[in-house]
Amino acid sequence: MREISSDITFELAGGDVASVRVARSTRLVVRDGLVWVTRSDDVADYWLEPGHTLRLRRGERLWIGTEHEAARVAFEMPAHAGERAFDWFARAAARFGLHAGDGWRTV
Structure with missing residues (x-):
């Protein structure tokens, strides 16, 4: 099994x-x-x-x-609520030229 x-x-x-x-x-x-x-x-x-x-x-x-x-x-597996919130934040940040969670930031 x-x-x-x-x-x-x-x-x-x-x-x-x-x-x-x-x-x-x-x-x-x-x-x-x-x-x-x-x-x-x-x-x-x-x-x-x-x-x-x-x-x-x-x-x-x-x-x-x-x-x-x-x-x-x-x-x-369904995404957990925290993962969905992080995904939303990452997409929103990317619209402003920021890249959340990838170790890089735009200066």
């Missing part, structure tokens, strides 16, 4: 099943292929096509599989 705690993309060969545990709240994004997902504490199975997403809860377990062809899926 793999533990997902950061952004990661991986491939499943046709007919493969992967078991993962979600360490932090994240989002599953299907990049290529058709996959099915079974979640712990959920009676439904999910069939996802490329572009479909599924929000995942911290601590849940997943079983992800494909039937016949390979698939590629990505786990994406």
Whole structure:
């Protein structure tokens, strides 16, 4: 079983099943292929096509599989509020010729 705690993309060969545990709240994004997902504490199975997403809860377990062809899926962590605020500040500073966080400053 793999533990997902950061952004990661991986491939499943046709007919493969992967078991993962979600360490932090994240989002599953299907990049290529058709996959099915079974979640712990959920009676439904999910069939996802490329572009479909599924929000995942911290601590849940997943079983992800494909039937016949390979698939590629990505786990994406949401940005924390502090990171979003820093990103906004960096973009705003760049408009004025300042470069926040890169170790350089305009004089």
